[in-house]
Every structure is written in structure tokens, then in C-alpha cells.
Amino acid sequence: MVSITAKNVALVYRVRKKISLSWPDSRIKKDTNKVAVSGRNLQVEALKDVSFSLTAGDRLGLVGRNGAGKSTLLKVLYGVYPPTSGQVEINGHVDALFNISLGFRKEATGRRNILLRGLINGWQKHEIEERMDSIIEFSELGEFIDLPLKAYSQGMAARLAFSIATSLEPEILLMDEWIGAGDPAFQKKARERMGNIAQKAGIIVLASHNRALITSTCNKVLELDSGRVKRLVDVQEWEE
Amino acid sequence: MRRVWFALATEDIGDQHRRTTIGPAWLLFNYLAFAGVFIFVFQRGAGIPSYETYIAVGLFVWLYMSDVISGSISLFVREEGLIKGTKLPLSVYVMRMVSQSVIRATYAFLGCALILMMSGAVPSSAWILSALALLLIVVIAPAVIILFAFLGAFFPDSQFIVTNLMRIGMFITPVFWAPGTGDSIRHVIYAWNPFTYFLEIVRLPILTGEFPLFAFVFCSVVGVLCWIFALVILGSFGKKVVFYL
Numbered sequence: 350m351v352s353i354t355a356k357n358v359a360l361v362y363r364v365r366k367k368i369s370l371s372w373p374d375s376r377i378k379k380d381t382n383k384v385a386v387s388g389r390n391l392q393v394e395a396l397k398d399v400s401f402s403l404t405a406g407d408r409l410g411l412v413g414r415n416g417a418g419k420s421t422l423l424k425v426l427y428g429v430y431p432p433t434s435g436q437v438e439i440n441g442h443v444d445a446l447f448n449i450s451l452g453f454r455k456e457a458t459g460r461r462n463i464l465l466r467g468l469i470n471g472w473q474k475h476e477i478e479e480r481m482d483s484i485i486e487f488s489e490l491g492e493f494i495d496l497p498l499k500a501y502s503q504g505m506a507a508r509l510a511f512s513i514a515t516s517l518e519p520e521i522l523l524m525d526e527w528i529g530a531g532d533p534a535f536q537k538k539a540r541e542r543m544g545n546i547a548q549k550a551g552i553i554v555l556a557s558h559n560r561a562l563i564t565s566t567c568n569k570v571l572e573l574d575s576g577r578v579k580r581l582v583d584v585q586e587w588e589e
Numbered sequence: 590m591r592r593v594w595f596a597l598a599t600e601d602i603g604d605q606h607r608r609t610t611i612g613p614a615w616l617l618f619n620y621l622a623f624a625g626v627f628i629f630v631f632q633r634g635a636g637i638p639s640y641e642t643y644i645a646v647g648l649f650v651w652l653y654m655s656d657v658i659s660g661s662i663s664l665f666v667r668e669e670g671l672i673k674g675t676k677l678p679l680s681v682y683v684m685r686m687v688s689q690s691v692i693r694a695t696y697a698f699l700g701c702a703l704i705l706m707m708s709g710a711v712p713s714s715a716w717i718l719s720a721l722a723l724l725l726i727v728v729i730a731p732a733v734i735i736l737f738a739f740l741g742a743f744f745p746d747s748q749f750i751v752t753n754l755m756r757i758g759m760f761i762t763p764v765f766w767a768p769g770t771g772d773s774i775r776h777v778i779y780a781w782n783p784f785t786y787f788l789e790i791v792r793l794p795i796l797t798g799e800f801p802l803f804a805f806v807f808c809s810v811v812g813v814l815c816w817i818f819a820l821v822i823l824g825s826f827g828k829k830v831v832f833y834l
């Protein structure tokens with residue numbers, strides 16, 4: 350049974366100020382509720398006291414202003430950032446769609462990039478081979494698939510990235526922003542595929558600024574403000 | 590995981606030479622050009638016997654070690670995108686670097702073999718010791734990469750220090766000069782520079798047929814210590830790297 354439980358998750362990390370020859374800016378506040386300054390170090394409190402639990406079928410929308418901690422929370426759930434305190438318990442295989450062009454090599458062919466990206470995602474080679482044809486077909490790249498990525502337009506590269514990233518069938522899917530890949534016709538196809546994935550995946554956590562998207566995809570909404578949970582409500586309540 | 594780092598490493602080598610006509614063979618020419626300068630321009634001033642062999646082997650080992658150290662100091666910084674965007678363990682990046690450096694060294698190795706052949710060096714059973722010594726160096730490489738990669742990630746200034754030291758290192762390591770006798774400064778540098786021993790465990794068996802026991806023991810002990818430190822640091826700071834990039 351897939352589930353995600355976060356208990357009092359906090360994440361504090363240190364950022365070292367660069368040495369600069371320019372005059373220090375006196376307008377910079379020493380301490381705010383997110384940043385504390387000590388010497389050359391800035392302590393950033395990215396998340397504080399975040400708790401929630403999700404079970405199979407849940408679609409959680411993460412909302413909040415830029416810098417509220419949405420992407421950070423996704424990365425904590427994915428296991429990239431270990432929480433400073435609190436606990437995250439996850440049952441099920443987690444896949445993530447953060448940066449769709451991550452790991453792409455512009456000198457390699459589209460076909461080779463599918464393999465590389467698949468390996469980076471942790472897929473077995475035979476799994477990638479099995480998905481290869483359907484990925485190519487979905488990307489609508491045709492003969493371009495055997496040309497180096499640098500010959501692609503931005504839209505074509507995005508289509509390929511999207512096709513690879515969404516060829517998986519995840520138990521738990523973490524997504525940072527929706528992916529607006531390609532022309533309107535491809536976007537329609539992309540929306541349909543995302544809808545299918547959303548139905549198949551056990552749990553989805555989606556960070557987005559797109560209100561309509563959250564409303565149509567999610568059943569719960571977690572609003573973050575300065576790394577803290579402002580509210581965790583059903584999507585109907587959030588809409589009101 | 591093996592597939593991931595090997596695929597990435599081969600892609601890296603290909604990328605570096607993708608638009609060239611002879612591709613990675615440039616690595617071979619680079620080595621031969623280096624060796625050629627030392628052999629023909631620097632001459633055998635110090636009276637080193639079998640100077641071509643001395644240079645060919647010494648340069649090959651030095652370039653490998655220098656490649657590994659200079660590349661690993663900025664390893665985690667270069668891999669920031671993948672470290673922050675995937676769950677791949679840090680060992681993937683370390684092994685990517687190891688295989689990349691071994692692939693690059695293979696081209697230099699061909700050049701080294703070519704010079705040995707042309708200089709009339711006769712293979713003997715002692716060459717097996719040199720092969721074992723090379724293996725020892727490659728086995729230590731991942732530990733060294735881990736140590737320098739963490740150093741570069743946690744102390745960014747060290748990238749400049751190490752890069753500069755490695756540039757100077759070529760001249761204070763007996764790659765193209767011999768220690769001489771007595772208390773000359775060269776003799777002191779020869780004895781106190783740890784890289785000397787890594788060069789000599791490969792070079793001496795080929796040059797003289799003798800087994801440099803002390804150098805072998807020294808390199809093995811350094812290797813074990815590097816691995817212990819590397820594993821401790823990986824265990825203690827592995828999860829923190831992501832915050833320092």
C-alpha cells in the first residue's frame with residue numbers, strides 16, 4: 350500500500366556568502382524568519398514543522414508563492430535533501446519530474462538520450478529498450494530521433510524529454526510545475542497522458558502556480574508560506 | 590549502477606572530441622607531444638640511462654594521477670545538476686570519473702607502449718610487477734577521487750590550490766629528472782614527494798627489473814589510508830554535499 354507520511358519536517362541549510370569587493374549592502378536585514386546571518390554564513394530555514402500524510406489515490410497540490418518551499422519539499426520527499434529534523438516515511442517507488450531536460454546530452458542522438466535518461470532514472474536497460482519505440486512514437490520526432498539533440502528545436506527537445514519522463518508508470522509521482530511542451534496539438538496529447546498517469550499513480554504530489562491545474566488534478570491542497578504549512582485542506586475548500 | 594556511470598563516461602569522452610576528425614586519438618597525440626618535448630628538447634642532461642623509457646612510463650603515470658586529482662576536485666560541483674535532481678548515489682559520479690580517466694589513460698598507454706617499443710625496451714617478467722603497480726594505482730583512484738571531490742565541494746578555494754599544485758607538481762616530481770646523488774635539493778624532493786613512489790613502483794621494474802619493495806609498501810599503506818578516510822567521509826558527509834553545491 351503506497352503512502353507518504355511527513356512528521357514535523359524541518360530543513361535548515363547553510364549558504365556561505367561569497368567574498369566580494371563591493372561595499373556591504375546595509376539594507377540587507379540581519380535576521381528574518383527564513384534567513385539568519387552569522388558571520389559569512391546564512392542559515393536558511395527552508396521548511397519548518399511540515400506534517401501531512403497521504404495514502405493511495407491522494408493527489409496533493411503544493412501551492413504558495415515563489416520561495417515558499419514547494420520545490421524543496423518535493424526534493425525532501427524524493428530523498429535529495431535529508432530533513433534536518435522530523436521524519437519522512439514513504440512506502441512505494443518514487444519517481445520525479447523536476448527538470449525535464451536533466452541529463453540530456455546535446456551531442457548525442459535522441460535515441461541515445463533516451464537510453465541515458467532512462468539509466469539516470471534508474472531503469473534497467475531492457476526496460477528502456479521495451480519503451481523505446483513508444484517513446485519515439487509519442488515524441489513525434491520521426492527521423493530526427495537519430496540526429497544529435499543539438500539539431501532539435503527547443504520544442505522538439507522538450508517533446509522528447511516529456512515523452513521519456515512520462516513513459517514511466519510510477520507508484521508515487523512528484524512533479525514540479527506542469528510541463529508545457531511543444532505546440533498546442535502536442536500539449537493536448539501531453540495533458541491526456543498526464544491525466545492517464547495521474548489515474549495510474551498511487552499518489553501524486555504536484556507543485557504548481559496554475560490554479561486550474563491544481564483544481565482539475567488534485568484532491569488535497571497544501572499551502573506553504575515561508576516554509577511553513579499555512580493550511581492543508583480539501584481542494585473544494587481551497588477553491589472557495 | 591555500473592551501466593549508468595559507464596554510459597556517462599563514454600559519452601563524456603566522446604563529447605570532448607565529438608566535432609574533431611580523429612576524435613579521442615587526440616589524447617594519444619597529446620601524450621606523444623608531451624613525451625616528445627621531454628625526450629628531444631630536454632635531452633638526457635641528467636645522464637639518465639634509458640631516458641626514453643624513463644620519460645614514457647613516468648609521464649604516463651603522472652598524467653593519470655594528475656588527471657584524476659585535477660578532475661576530482663571539481664567533481665561534485667560539475668555534477669550539481671544530477672546531484673540535486675536525481676537519487677543517484679555519489680559513487681556513480683566517482684566511478685564515472687574513474688572510468689573516464691581510465692579510458693583517457695588507455696590512449697596515453699598506447700603512446701607509452703609505442704615509445705617503449707621504439708626505444709628497444711625488452712619485455713621481461715618484471716613488467717608484471719609494473720602492471721600490478723598500475724592496478725594498485727587504479728584501485729586507489731576512487732578513494733582519492735572521493736577525498737578530493739569532498740574537499741572541492743566543502744572548501745571551494747581548494748580547487749585553485751590543488752589545480753595550481755598539480756601544475757607545479759609535474760616539475761617537482763621526478764617525471765623527467767632523476768634525483769642525482771648526495772644532498773642536492775632534487776634528492777630531498779625525490780625522497781619527500783609521495784608521488785615519487787607511485788611513479789617508481791611502475792617505472793623501476795621496467796627500467797631495472799628490480800622490485801621496489803619500500804615504494805610498494807608505501808603506496809599500499811597510502812592506498813589503505815585513503816580508502817579508510819574516503820569511506821568515513823562518504824559516510825559522514827555524503828548526505829550533506831547537496832547543501833554545499
